[in-house]
Amino acid sequence: MAVLKIIDIINTPNAILHSFGLKVFEVASESISRNQSIVISFQGLKNITSAFCNASIGKLYLSFPNTSELLFFDGLEDNPIWHEKVQSSIELALNPEKIEQQNQAISDLLCS
Amino acid sequence: MAYLIHKIDTLIPEDYPFVFCDANVWITTLKYFGSIVVNSNEQPYQDFIEAIINLNNETDPAASKRIKNRPKLVLTSILLSEIINAYMRNVAMKAFFGGGDTYKSKSFKNDYRDNPHSDFKQKLNDLCSDIIAFQDYTTYSGPK
Numbered sequence: 505m506a507v508l509k510i511i512d513i514i515n516t517p518n519a520i521l522h523s524f525g526l527k528v529f530e531v532a533s534e535s536i537s538r539n540q541s542i543v544i545s546f547q548g549l550k551n552i553t554s555a556f557c558n559a560s561i562g563k564l565y566l567s568f569p570n571t572s573e574l575l576f577f578d579g580l581e582d583n584p585i586w587h588e589k590v591q592s593s594i595e596l597a598l599n600p601e602k603i604e605q606q607n608q609a610i611s612d613l614l615c616s
Numbered sequence: 617m618a619y620l621i622h623k624i625d626t627l628i629p630e631d632y633p634f635v636f637c638d639a640n641v642w643i644t645t646l647k648y649f650g651s652i653v654v655n656s657n658e659q660p661y662q663d664f665i666e667a668i669i670n671l672n673n674e675t676d677p678a679a680s681k682r683i684k685n686r687p688k689l690v691l692t693s694i695l696l697s698e699i700i701n702a703y704m705r706n707v708a709m710k711a712f713f714g715g716g717d718t719y720k721s722k723s724f725k726n727d728y729r730d731n732p733h734s735d736f737k738q739k740l741n742d743l744c745s746d747i748i749a750f751q752d753y754t755t756y757s758g759p760k
Contacts, residue, residue: 516673520749522648523666551749554742558649585745592742596649603649605715609707610648613640614657 507543507578508532510560517550525559529567532560536568536575546579546586554589562593566600625660629667629687634755636690639698641665646746647707665689672753688755691747700743704729708739 511517513531514524528544535542544561546552565571580587596603629635644658645665672686709728712735713719728734 518669518673518749518752521645521666521669522662551751553746553749554647555645555649555746558647562649585741588738589742589745602711606647606707606711607649609710609715610640610644611657613643613702613706614661 505541505543505576506535507545508535509545509547511548517548519546519549519552519556521553522555522559525556525561525563528556528560529563532564532575533567536564536571539570539574541574541576543576543578546577546583549579552586552589554592557589557593558596560593561590562597562603565594565597566603624664627664629664630671630684632687633685634690635668635687636695637661637665639695639702642695642699642747643703643707646743647703669753689750689753691754691756693758696747699747700740703743704736704740708735708743712736712739 508528508531510519510528513528516524519525519528532542532544561575564575568574577590580590596606624641641661641664644661648658648662668687668689671683672688674680674683674686705724709722709724710719712728713722722728729736
């Protein structure tokens with residue numbers, strides 16, 4: 505099974521930006537779209553954010569219905585906060601109406 | 617008194633050693649899902665913060681020599697308070713109550729913050745860890 509190390513894709517130990525998440529999504533989606541299992545590895549990272557998880561893992565779940573059968577994680581075992589961020593992004597992706605609601609709430613803040 | 621306020625999509629981050637962004641820019645950066653479409657409102661903010669992070673991450677010696685500044689994002693206690701307050705009230709609480717009239721009828725303190733069955737603590741911890749994740753690119757100004 506292919507292992508995708510996030511740090512090798514984004515070239516920084518800080519997985520903090522939405523755009524970094526999109527890079528991971530693009531690489532991972534090549535395998536997922538071909539029904540190939542992959543491991544996304546968080547090894548070597550120093551920080552992650554919700555925005556990163558949403559743009560990478562959340563978007564995979566949103567784009568490919570069989571993601572839960574093909575995607576595995578490494579490096580989350582000892583970090584409950586990271587684990588929770590990943591789970592939250594999956595939960596959001598499985599409830600697209602919540603994504604819309606959150607995006608709209610943030611948009612409203614920007615325009616207020 | 618004149619303030620140095622710039623339109624975000626015309627600002628060159630490299631021109632400044634320090635940049636202060638308001639709470640809404642931070643919330644967009646930390647929490648935006650953006651998976652369906654990137655809203656035009658959010659894109660300039662995403663691009664601006666990305667430019668700052670990329671300047672700080674640049675390791676190529678030739679490119680590094682040409683960089684005028686590697687700007688730090690300034691955080692203050694008032695800004696942190698505003699980020700937390702705005703997000704918890706306008707995004708997290710709204711999501712918890714499903715928005716609409718139900719959300720509008722609820723009290724932030726009584727029905728959300730002090731409600732042991734709400735996700736207030738989880739969302740607050742999550743937000744704080746998102747902010748801390750920017751530690752390499754921020755500088756704190758104010759009382760410790």
